[in-house]
Each structure stands twice: as C-alpha cells, then as structure tokens.
Amino acid sequence: MLLNTYQKVMDLFESGNGYRDASELKKAKITTVQIKELVNKGIVERVSHGHYWLVDEENGKPENYRMIEACRVNPRAVICADSACYFHGLIDVEPERLSVATLKTDRSRMQLNFPVSRHYYSDLAFSQDMKEVDTPYGKIRVYDVERSVCDAIRFRADVGEEMLELIINRFLQRDSNQMDRLLAYADAMRVGKIVRVKLKQIEE
DSSP, rough: OOHHHHHHHHHHHHHTTTEEEEHHHHHHTTHHHHHHHHHHHEEEEEEETTTEEEEOTTOOOOOOOHHHHHHOOOTEEEEHHHHHHHHTOOOOOOSEEEEEEETTTTOOOOOOOEEHHHHHHHHHHHHTTEEEEEEEEEEEEOOOOOHHHHHHHTHHHHHHHHHHHHHHHHHHHOOOOOOOHHHHEEEEEEEHHHHHHHHHHHHO
C-alpha cells in the first residue's frame, strides 16, 4: 500500500473516532483489498461484516464498546436486560454476553467479536422506554432502568439467579427507583406475577 493511501485511511478512521463502515471507506475510494491488507497486518480490526475499527494499542477501545459496536452493526438494536442494567450501574461487572433486543421481524445478522444474546420483541413492546445516548463513537440505544430490571427478570434463565438477585437488590436500594413504572411495564408484558414474586423473594 502506498504511503499516501495509508495516511488517507488513517486520517479517515481518526476523523471517525476510530470507527468506519465499508460504505464510508468505499466512498473515499478505499478498496476492499486495501482494507483486507490492513486487517491482516493487525492495523484495522474487522468488527463485523462491513464495520471496522482502527486498532489503538495505547488507549484500547472506548467504554461500553460492545454496546457501541452492536448498535453500529444494527442501527435498530437496543441494549436490554442485564446488559442495560450494567449500563445503568446496577451491576459492576459487564455480563459475558451482550443482551440485545430487536424486532421479531428484524433478521439482520449480528455476528460480532463477542457473544450476543438476542431477544425478539413485538412492535409495541420494542419501542417502549427506549432512549438514545450519544457518544463520540455513535449512539447507544438502551432501555431505561425500570424496564431493564423487568426484562432481566423475564430472561432470568439467561441472566442467572445470582446476577438477578444483585440487580434487584441494587434497584431496591436506589432512591430514584420507580416501582410503579416497573410493575406497569411487567403487567403490560404479561409477566407481572413473576416480577412481583421475584421482588417479594428479594425483599424477604
């Protein structure tokens, strides 16, 4: 690769805070052969099909990079359940698998460099209580804390009882917890009974 082409690629990635998509690279006249060469040399990481990251050995990846990358790869995906609870500070260690919500009709492939638990929602349930958080690297779409706790209870088989107990305990200890909102969402999703049972078990 010519030096001026290499510098052009570096400048392009740096202006995107390290991330670039294949369409952006193609628009800048960077070929797939050139990108493959950079990937093979370990200069650029292939995040997923058509998505790339300029490797930064000194600083590493940004905070919550897995959430950022999942939302870049699928612009309709939303971080949910235990992963959203981690984002909201209810647990201190990020779950091994990233929990992501998508519409039942969304069949977009989400093959990333880390394990993903994908949960499918109906149109109505999918759009409720979702917010977008801007970062220098792209948007993170995540459900609010009350819904996230409820979803963690719904998907307790994936989350695990020990992790679920920690999530509920931390939520109950929060001065800002809105129990009415959590229960309203649980009832709307027809899991109100199990959510109330789990809350009662923890409180006892």
